[in-house]
Amino acid sequence: MxxxxxxxxxxxxxxxxxxxxxxxxxxxxxxTLGMAALVVTGGTAxxxxxxxxxxxxxxxxxxxxxxxxxxxRAVPALVIIVVVFFALPFAGLTFSPFWATTISLIxxxxxxxxEVFWAGITAVDRGQWEAARSTGLxxxxxxxxxxxxxxxxxxxxxxxNWVIAITKSTALxxxxxxxxxxxxxxxxxxxxxxxxxxxxxxxLFLVIFAPLVMFTRWLERRYGWRR
Amino acid sequence: MSVDRASPPILTIRGLTKHFGKLDVLKGVxxxxxRREVIVVIGPSGSGKSTLLRCLNRxxxxxxxxxxxxxxxxxxxxxxxxKVRKDIGMVFQSFxxxxxxxALDNVTLALRRxxxxxxxxxxxxxxxxxxxxxxxxxxxxxxxQLSGGQQQRVGIARALALEPKxxxxxxxxxxxxxxxxxxxxxxxxxxxxxxxxxxxxxxxxGFAREAADRVIFMDxxxxxxxxxxxxxxxxPQHKRTASFLARVLHR
Ligand SMILES: Nc1ncnc2c1ncn2[C@@H]1O[C@H](COP(=O)(O)OP(=O)(O)OP(=O)(O)O)[C@@H](O)[C@H]1O
Ligand SMILES: [Mg+2]
Numbered sequence: 155m156x157x158x159x160x161x162x163x164x165x166x167x168x169x170x171x172x173x174x175x176x177x178x179x180x181x182x183x184x185x186t187l188g189m190a191a192l193v194v195t196g197g198t199a200x201x202x203x204x205x206x207x208x209x210x211x212x213x214x215x216x217x218x219x220x221x222x223x224x225x226x227r228a229v230p231a232l233v234i235i236v237v238v239f240f241a242l243p244f245a246g247l248t249f250s251p252f253w254a255t256t257i258s259l260i261x262x263x264x265x266x267x268x269e270v271f272w273a274g275i276t277a278v279d280r281g282q283w284e285a286a287r288s289t290g291l292x293x294x295x296x297x298x299x300x301x302x303x304x305x306x307x308x309x310x311x312x313x314x315n316w317v318i319a320i321t322k323s324t325a326l327x328x329x330x331x332x333x334x335x336x337x338x339x340x341x342x343x344x345x346x347x348x349x350x351x352x353x354x355x356x357x358l359f360l361v362i363f364a365p366l367v368m369f370t371r372w373l374e375r376r377y378g379w380r381r
Numbered sequence: 382m383s384v385d386r387a388s389p390p391i392l393t394i395r396g397l398t399k400h401f402g403k404l405d406v407l408k409g410v411x412x413x414x415x416r417r418e419v420i421v422v423i424g425p426s427g428s429g430k431s432t433l434l435r436c437l438n439r440x441x442x443x444x445x446x447x448x449x450x451x452x453x454x455x456x457x458x459x460x461x462x463x464k465v466r467k468d469i470g471m472v473f474q475s476f477x478x479x480x481x482x483x484a485l486d487n488v489t490l491a492l493r494r495x496x497x498x499x500x501x502x503x504x505x506x507x508x509x510x511x512x513x514x515x516x517x518x519x520x521x522x523x524x525x526q527l528s529g530g531q532q533q534r535v536g537i538a539r540a541l542a543l544e545p546k547x548x549x550x551x552x553x554x555x556x557x558x559x560x561x562x563x564x565x566x567x568x569x570x571x572x573x574x575x576x577x578x579x580x581x582x583x584x585x586x587g588f589a590r591e592a593a594d595r596v597i598f599m600d601x602x603x604x605x606x607x608x609x610x611x612x613x614x615x616x617p618q619h620k621r622t623a624s625f626l627a628r629v630l631h632r
Contacts (some may be wrong), residue, residue: 155595
């Protein structure tokens with residue numbers, strides 16, 4: 155039974171069309187999921203690591219970190235992807251489209267998350283450092299047991315926004331021909347002359363991001379001790 | 382317990398100087414702190430009382446001068462301050478409890494990470510010290526759910542648990558509502574009875590009068606006058622001391 159050939163259901167919720175496009179879109183789904191997982195974990199881990207290094211306040215290292223962070227926050231993600239994919243091979247570094255996109259987005263997310271983590275670290279009251287150091291805890295122990303738990307908790311809400319925004323730009327991978335969800339869906343859309351595959355793709359984006367949002371909400375509650 | 386006048390002082394401070402840029406905050410302080418002595422430091426705001434305490438465990442780096450603690454010159458380069466600090470307890474005006482940890486974990490963290498005690502031993506000592514400050518039943522509670530007075534008693538327990546040789550108190554009751562001050566001072570009196578050496582910056586003149594072995598009056602980065610409380614409060618030798626006391630006692 156076919157839906158009315160000119161209605162909303164026919165164009166956007168046409169399960170026939172979705173089924174035809176499903177194999178390609180699902181392949182794109184797994185690719186996007188993989189990129190998202192790598193970008194979220196790699197980007198936040200690198201951002202946190204940079205913020206921790208910055209806490210040591212070693213001049214030249216700090217300048218390098220600030221330069222790195224500002225660079226990847228200022229330049230559009232697409233430009234970075236294009237540079238990594240098309241320009242780095244001239245320097246002898248060749249990446250597949252998948253890795254060029256993933257590495258670029260990891261760097262971008264690392265830039266933004268470093269700033270968020272660093273802001274969290276500096277927002278923790280100086281008295282926390284003093285109390286911990288006065289009991290004989292060292293710098294790293296104080297950072298690890300006292301400062302970071304509080305800084306990370308402060309960082310989670312702004313970090314969530316960046317994580318989602320930057321992970322969504324995995325769709326930019328289509329510019330260097332990564333067959334991720336959105337590029338698969340839009341090629342299916344043009345070959346089928348029906349946009350239902352895009353609806354399907356939107357649903358799959360939800361499947362990826364809803365758990366991510368729920369996870370960060372859980373994190374917020376987990377670290378939401380009462381002040 | 383009375384002051385140990387036979388042994389060498391626990392702290393010997395000579396020519397202690399601290400400046401922030403052009404501002405001279407400590408101008409060559411000399412002070413011996415005897416074992417089991419309770420010293421109360423008084424003085425106007427900005428006179429350098431906090432800076433003096435903070436230099437003693439080098440939270441603030443002295444600009445010049447020497448500090449000998451328990452026979453070691455801790456102002457020498459290469460001294461491992463983390464080892465020294467576990468023997469110098471510090472209690473802060475704003476408590477500075479770790480908000481993400483329970484009262485018990487606030488106390489046991491350094492026991493485990495600094496003293497290297499195992500979990501069971503650290504918790505046993507942590508609970509015992511919390512009981513000493515009257516908070517046995519609050520072990521599992523986070524600081525945010527405690528009153529200011531209770532928080533400060535956890536702050537004292539955190540320092541006390543390391544069994545320090547000296548305790549530094551920087552206005553421990555200044556941030557408290559008046560009705561909560563007594564409980565904290567009671568804990569400090571009990572510590573005194575058990576022979577703890579204490580250096581206390583406070584505006585609680587009643588406590589100074591009855592609990593101090595010696596009162597030190599500081600002004601503009603110097604010790605202006607010192608002596609037993611009866612002498613400082615009854616017959617101050619310096620005009621500056623007298624006028625400070627007149628101001629704080631007749632508020
Ligand atoms: N980190 C710092 N940088 C610059 N100036 C400082 C610093 N810490 C303290 N000061 C200055 O040093 C002086 C002495 O400060 P300190 O806190 O030791 O005084 P205090 O006697 O404890 O005063 P209060 O009773 O108000 O606590 C003040 O003028 C203060 O502004
Ligand atoms: Mg002060």
